[in-house]
Amino acid sequence: MxxxxxxxxxxxxxxxxxxxxxxxxxxxxVPFYLLVRSAFMREQDLGSPDYHWLPPVWETSNLTGLFDNPAIPMARSLLNSGLIAVTQTVGVLVVSGLAGYGLARIPYRWSNAVFYTITATLLIPAAVTFVPSFVLVSTLGWISTLRGLIIPGLFQALATFLFRQFFLGFPKEIEEAAFIDGLGYWGTFWKIVVPNSFGFVAAIGTITFIGSWNAFLWPLVIGRDQESWTVQIALSTFLTAQSVQVSQLFMAALVAIVPLLLMFLFLQRWIVEGVERTGIGGD
Amino acid sequence: MLRDPAFRSSLVTFLAFAVFIVPTTFVISLGAALLVARTRVMQSFFRSVFFLPTACSYVVAALVWKMSIFSGIRSGLANAVLGWFGADSIPWLSLADPPWYWLVIVTARLWLQVGFYMILFLAGIQRISPTLYEAAAIDGAEGWKVFRHITLPQLRATSTAVLLLLLINAFQAFDEFYNILSTFGTYPPYARPPLVYLYYTALGSGQDFGHGSAGAVILTLIIAIVAVVQGRILRLGDRGD
Known part of the structure; x- marks a missing residue:
């Protein structure tokens, strides 16, 4: 019973x-549905007092109009975002990967001091460093340049920390075999360690790419001229100005998230792993 | 700096925001993780749906929230729903009092963040040894008791990390405040969390880097103190993880 x-x-x-x-x-x-619905609405339907579940007319000209609109530098800002996200992802992987490997495997006097210094910077939130970083970058004359947008983001303490922890657990025997075969640290790293760390590299890479594509505050203070806007800044400028066609604004947002949604579809496994690893490690 | 009423009000704004967003996100993410973890059929579908907003930027979310869900007009989704129940439309963002804008800001952040923390909790739940649950079942423990005496204590390391991350992220809130509340290039005098305050102090018309940096230092101290206290309270590092 x-x-x-x-x-x-x-x-x-x-x-x-x-x-x-x-x-x-x-x-x-619901928000995704609203994004798609509103992107294909006609302006007059969007502003009408009645709620429309679906566009009464599917307006595809919003998409072509978007790229013809001189007020929204859509193509340019997409190009900037792509360039920044790709170079930052590759840069972070190379810089943090090499640094993490060096800290994990190459014995030298100051290696612990260097490691603790890097780890200590993890405790300082980005909110605190953004004003001094801005002063530094503007002193270098990098305002409104791709350099100013990309280079400060290349040195990620968290990624370095995570790479070091990961390489500490890498099977040493494989590396020793490579050493006997005459590969130095450099050769072992690129020929043996990297090809066998694909999952970890993919996890850090996807997370870095998403963060870079979606970054807002730094591109906002550095990207002053239209030519240096990222897609987020272009969207934000027209959102807060409210002088633009709303349906076109939604289309712009839709275009801006498509690359990441595609990434999500195909690389979700690595993104999940990246979240699991970075989330516990810090911000 | 500390006597500056605008600076103090930014701290109050942060506190009010954190008091609400931290526990809410924590509970919802944990709840979602527990539900998803127990689900066999369509588990990856549900996980993906909750996780999908992580791919969106705050700008895109702010856009949907401001121009579609909580747009003040009658065909905005929130007002349309109110209309079906015969209620009047609410001007969500154009009034300072009642502060409906908080609802807009908090729900946008919830939507963006819940999936991220759910993934962390899911990873934590999957690390719990099944033998603990088997032992509990033999002892006749069920439901709430299992959660209270096994799942929750086993998730302590994850919970600490999540709470700290939530707090630090609430402290760094900028994107959604800026994009939702700023209109025609001006930001209202209220609802300015620390980073918005810093942005307008250091980079606005004043370009006051000195005050900006001083403010940043005070904020660092606050966050450091909070982190230490929270670590103590939750006995972080007790078990070496």
Whole structure:
């Protein structure tokens, strides 16, 4: 009798769980739906007092109009964002990967001091460093340049820390075999260690790419001229100005998230791993 | 600096924001993780849906929240829903009092962040040894008791990390405040968290880097103290993880 009741009970909680999940999932998808819906609406339908579930007319000219609109430097800002995200991702992987490997494997006198100095900077939130960083970059004359947007982001203490921890756990025997074959640290790193660390590199890489593509505060203070806007700054400028066609603004946002949604579709496994690793390590 | 009322009000804004967003995000992410972890069918689908907003930027979320869900007009989704229940439209963002804008800001951040922390909790839950649950089942423990005496204590390291991250991220909030509240290039005098305050102090018309840096130092001290205290309270490092 008791068993029967508990079976029925577990079926009820099962249903309750699925209903809760389904309702929450629906709620989480609403903003995506609104984004797509509004991107294909006509301006007059968007402003009408009645709510439209779907566009009465699917307006595809929002997309072509977006790239013809001289007020939104859409193509340029997408290009900037792509350039910045790709170079920053590759740069962070190379700089932090090499630094992390050196700290994990090459014995020298100051290696612990260097490691603790790098780790200590993790405790300082970016909110605190952004004013001094801005002063530094403007002294160098890097305002509104790709250099100013890319270079300060290349040195990531967290990624360096994580790479060091990861390489500490890398099987030493494989490296020793490479050493016997005459490969130095440099050769071992590129020919043996990197090809065997694909998952970890992919995890850090995808997370860095997402962070770089979506970054806002730094591009906002550095990217003063239109030519140096990232896609986030272009969107933000037209959102806060409110002088633009709203449907076109939604189309711009849709275009801006498509690269990341595609990444999500194909690389989700690595992104999840990246979140698991970076989340516990720090910000 | 400390006597500057604008600076103090930015600290109050941060506190009010943190008091709400930190526990809310914590509970919802943990709840989502628990639900998803127990689900067999369609588990990866649900996980992906909650995680998907992580790919979106605050700018895109601010845009959808400001121009679509919480736009003051009647066909904004929130007002349309209110309309179906016969309620009046609410001007979500144009009034300082009642402060409806908080609802807009908090829900946007929730949507963006819950998936991220859910992934952290899921990883923590999957690390819990199944033998603990088996032992609990033999002892006749169920539901809430299992959660209270096994899941929650086992998640202590994860919970500490999540709380700290939530606090630091709330402290660094800028994107959604700036994008949701700023209109026609001007930002209202209220609801300025520390980073928005710093942005307008150091980089606004004043270009007051001295005050900006001084403010930054005070903020660092605050966050450091909070981190230490929180670590103590939750006995971080107790078990070496």
């Amino acid at each position: 008791a068993i029967v009741r508990s079976k029925r009970q577990s079926r009820i909680t099962g249903w309750a769980r699925y209903s809760a999940l389904a309702a929450a999932a629906l709620l989480f998808l």
